[in-house]
Amino acid sequence: GAGVSQSPSNKVTEKGKDVELRCDPISGHTALYWYRQRLGQGLEFLIYFQGNSAPDKSGLPSDRFSAERTGESVSTLTIQRTQQEDSAVYLCASSRDYFLNNSPLHFGNGTRLTVT
Amino acid sequence: GQQLNQSPQSMFIQEGEDVSMNCTSSSIFNTWLWYKQDPGEGPVLLIALYKAGELTSNGRLTAQFGITRKDSFLNISASIPSDVGIYFCAGRANDMRFGAGTRLTVKP
Numbered sequence: 367g368a369g370v371s372q373s374p375s376n377k378v379t380e381k382g383k384d385v386e387l388r389c390d391p392i393s394g395h396t397a398l399y400w401y402r403q404r405l406g407q408g409l410e411f412l413i414y415f416q417g418n419s420a421p422d423k424s425g426l427p428s429d430r431f432s433a434e435r436t437g438e439s440v441s442t443l444t445i446q447r448t449q450q451e452d453s454a455v456y457l458c459a460s461s462r463d464y465f466l467n468n469s470p471l472h473f474g475n476g477t478r479l480t481v482t
Numbered sequence: 483g484q485q486l487n488q489s490p491q492s493m494f495i496q497e498g499e500d501v502s503m504n505c506t507s508s509s510i511f512n513t514w515l516w517y518k519q520d521p522g523e524g525p526v527l528l529i530a531l532y533k534a535g536e537l538t539s540n541g542r543l544t545a546q547f548g549i550t551r552k553d554s555f556l557n558i559s560a561s562i563p564s565d566v567g568i569y570f571c572a573g574r575a576n577d578m579r580f581g582a583g584t585r586l587t588v589k590p
């Protein structure tokens with residue numbers, strides 16, 4: 367597609383369940399990013415991929431969070447044993463290359479996660 | 483660290499007024515970006531700045547990359563109701579960091 371696509375757009379889950387969020391980046395973009403945005407707040411950096419590699423996982427909030435990317439394309443963000451504090455919009459973005467300065471991020475519309 | 487301080491946090495203005503918001507940091511950035519986020523959507527890129535001192539316009543929007551590389555501002559001239567939204571600055575050094583956003587309300 368022309369832009370970054372995220373699915374599902376909305377997800378309601380019960381506390382303790384696992385969820386998987388999917389991101390399809392812009393074709394040809396080697397860098398992919400995950401951010402979290404709590405209601406009325408700014409963007410909290412979670413993790414980025416250059417190709418299929420994630421060099422820095424320190425932004426992930428806890429060991430319940432993990433992310434992977436395959437084929438330098440689709441990425442999934444998995445949250446295990448969800449907690450109510452995980453409720454937020456999870457935004458994915460991609461860019462041509464992580465190391466290029468003139469390579470702005472393009473965002474998807476996010477997945478709104480609600481943990482009940 | 484690479485913390486960005488964005489101000490003001492919110493603005494309430496009358497249609498037709500000019501708007502100015504800025505971001506500052508104690509760290510040097512190589513790139514400054516400005517995004518706008520509408521409700522229920524992801525941030526959309528407005529202006530990208532890649533050189534210190536660069537001044538770039540996009541319609542009624544003007545943004546500058548500060549000479550010290552530690553700040554940037556965004557101006558919106560002659561605001562209209564559809565300018566309503568949250569504006570984020572983003573700076574790139576080792577990675578991309580975002581300001582906390584400026585929530586703009588425009589009264590007709």
